[in-house]
Amino acid sequence: MKAEQRKELETNSLVRWLQELFETVKGGPSRNTWIFLGVAGAIVGIWFIWWYTSTTATQRDSELWLQVDQATSLDDLKKVADANRGTTVGSVAEMQMARIKLREGLGEIYRDSKKAHEQLQEAAGTFEKVAGQFEGISLLSQEALVGAGEAREATGEFDKARELYQRVIKKDSERKTRERTGPSLYATRAEAGLKRLENTKTLDELKIMLKP
Numbered sequence: 001m002k003a004e005q006r007k008e009l010e011t012n013s014l015v016r017w018l019q020e021l022f023e024t025v026k027g028g029p030s031r032n033t034w035i036f037l038g039v040a041g042a043i044v045g046i047w048f049i050w051w052y053t054s055t056t057a058t059q060r061d062s063e064l065w066l067q068v069d070q071a072t073s074l075d076d077l078k079k080v081a082d083a084n085r086g087t088t089v090g091s092v093a094e095m096q097m098a099r100i101k102l103r104e105g106l107g108e109i110y111r112d113s114k115k116a117h118e119q120l121q122e123a124a125g126t127f128e129k130v131a132g133q134f135e136g137i138s139l140l141s142q143e144a145l146v147g148a149g150e151a152r153e154a155t156g157e158f159d160k161a162r163e164l165y166q167r168v169i170k171k172d173s174e175r176k177t178r179e180r181t182g183p184s185l186y187a188t189r190a191e192a193g194l195k196r197l198e199n200t201k202t203l204d205e206l207k208i209m210l211k212p
Contacts, residue, residue, distance in 0.1 A: 074100060074101075077094075077096050077097045077100075078097065080093040081093035081094045094129070094130050095127075095130050095134075095140070095143075095144060098127045098144070098147060099147065101119045101123035102119075102120065102123040102150060104119050105123055105151065106120070106150075106154060117155055120152075121155060123147065123148075124151035124155070124157075127144045127145070127148035127151065128145075128148045130144045131145050138171060138174075138175045139186065142168050142171055142186035142187065142190075145165075145168045145171070145190075146164070146165065146186045146189045148164050149162075149165045149168065149190065149193055150193060152164060153193060153196070153206070158206075161197065162193075162197050164190075165191075165193045165197075166190075166194070168189075169190050169191065171187075172184050172186065172187035172190075173187075
């Protein structure tokens with residue numbers, strides 16, 4: 001049921017309750033009548049505060065998500081992240097920043113290894129940070145961990161990358177058991193990363209490429 005429909009039902013229920021209360025007490029303003037009216041007024045006041053707070057919070061959250069969606073640069077995302085530290089919106093903005101830095105770092109690795117190394121280190125650190133913040137959201141946590149693994153792998157931190165890939169596979173195994181579904185895209189990426197790291201030739205090529 002949509003939020004608007006729930007609010008309408010709650011409003012209609014409140015109106016019916018007040019009408020029934022009025023019919024009960026209209027015979028005369030006894031002491032019980034004033035007690036009932038006081039209780040009714042308190043309930044109406046509490047309901048109004050809840051309704052106003054809920055509506056305002058929903059509107060604000062929608063505006064924040066729109067800011068993340070419409071961000072066109074790292075600077076835009078950083079502003080959203082900085083203004084919403086400790087919130088889901090802030091974490092999603094940071095995740096998007098890490099995605100961009102990972103993509104750009106991998107693209108620069110053959111042209112400017114120093115710049116690429118800096119971008120990949122920043123991406124890995126951010127991914128690892130938000131992975132903890134998304135601990136209760138399996139797929140987002142997996143994406144953050146596999147992104148961190150790919151960034152660590154590309155900077156030559158092979159043991160750390162291997163550990164991150166293994167964490168993704170473990171998390172997805174638990175999710176599959178719980179939800180009775182197949183492997184996630186992130187688990188597939190993690191398995192591919194482990195295979196790359198098990199290939200001695202590929203590992204040597206990475207070491208040579210990433211050597212300062």
